[in-house]
Structures are given as C-alpha cells and as structure tokens.
Amino acid sequence: MKSTRIMAAALLIVGSGWTLNVAEAQQPGIHRTDVLEDDLGTPGREVVQVRVDIEPGAVSIKHSHPGEEVAYVLEGALEYQLEGKAPVTLRAGEALFIPDGVAHVAKNVGSSKASELATYIVTKGKPLVVPVK
Template sequence: MHTTRTMAVTLLLLGSVIAPANAQQPGVERTDLIQQDIEAPGREVVQARVDIAPGAVSIKHNHPGEEVAYVLQGVLEYRLEGRKPVTLKAGESLFIPAGLAHVAANVGSVKASELATYVVRKGEPLLAPVK
C-alpha cells in the first residue's frame, strides 16, 4: 500500500512538472488525428483538430514547418506576425509559412474548430511558444 501511495504521489508531482510545457490556453483544445512520415527526408505530416471556445485566443506560437488551417465551424481570426489580421469562416483556409509566429482567436459567439495540417521537421515539438 505504501509503495502504491508513493508511486501515485511521484506521478502527480512529475505530471505537474511536465504538464506546463504541453499545456494549452484555456478554451483551446487540440486533438491530434494522425502523425505520419512522408517521402521528404526528415519531414512528417501531422493533422489535428483544434477547438476554440468563444472569446478564447491561442498563445503566440510557431511551428517547425508549414501549416494549412481549414475552418470547420465558427469564425476565427488569425494574426500572423507582420501581416494584417485575417478572419475566416467555415469552409475557408489559410496557409501559414514555416516558423511564422501567429495566434488564432475565436471572434464568433459559438465554438470554432479548425482542421490543422502541418508538414514539419520530424522529431521537433509541433508548437513553440513565441514572446
């Protein structure tokens, strides 16, 4: 019993140290759908569904490769560094170049969702926070 309790406490403490690195903004939830090597050496494709609550905004971040964002539902505003904001509704898409810092914000009154497809360098974190 003591070993089980010690193990549980250790796992909880470890989780609290690891979790912040992978934590997402409140109201933003990413569900990874597929991760697959592609023929381009050192690259892989990752596809994810990102759900964003009304009024929620992602952290400013970039990716180690390109992203294609396709809005499934709702209205999302994308702010790409050095560019004017772009507002997309369901059925519209946006190309985000590799390494370009950006944020996504739900500017509508209902949950918004995007299908994000990334072609990225294999073995690197999918998302890197940017100050």
C-alpha cells in the same frame, strides 16, 4: 521477442513525446485532438493533423511551427494574426497557409465554438508548437 518489446517501448516513448509537445501547448478554452501523424517521402519530414476546438473569446498563445501549416476552418469564425500582416477572419470552409516559422495567434471571434483542422508539414522530432514572446 526481446527486440519486439524494445521496439514497442521505443514507439511508445516517441509517440508519447509528440503527445506531450501538443499537450504542453493547450490552454483554457482550446482543445486539441490528434488526428494523424505519419512520415513523408522526404527524410526528416512528417505530416501531422490536429483538430483544434476553440471556445468563444479564447485566444492561442503567440507561436510558430517547425514547418508549414494549413488551417482549414470547420465551423465558426477564427481571426488569425500572422506576424507582419493584417489580421484575417476566416469562416467555415475557408483556409489559410502559414509559412514555416511565422509567429501567429488564432482567436475565436464568434459567439459559439469554432473549430479548425490544422495540417502541419514539419520537421520530424521537433516540438510541434513553439511559443514565441
């Protein structure tokens, strides 16, 4: 019984730590909804899915991730600026691969809310969003 309580407390702490990492990255006009977090078959790696809703004109901070990201635009128009590349604008139904550690920025360039489903294949236990100066 005691070990069950300890395990439950540990899971709560680990789960809330992940949520805090994501919450710290939120900014005005950008809303993140956790969808999925699960271990992969490769030790030390996990998959995380997040729905990101971005108000018109809102811009993310420049950031990277401890792994790869696939950004799939659900609605609206989002401009992605990956470090060292020309900006690209995606609309609903289009996707973009962002390599491990590549700094990038996302901006809603439309006149209505834009949304993406971000799927991350990342190193477990590291902050999901890493601000870059």
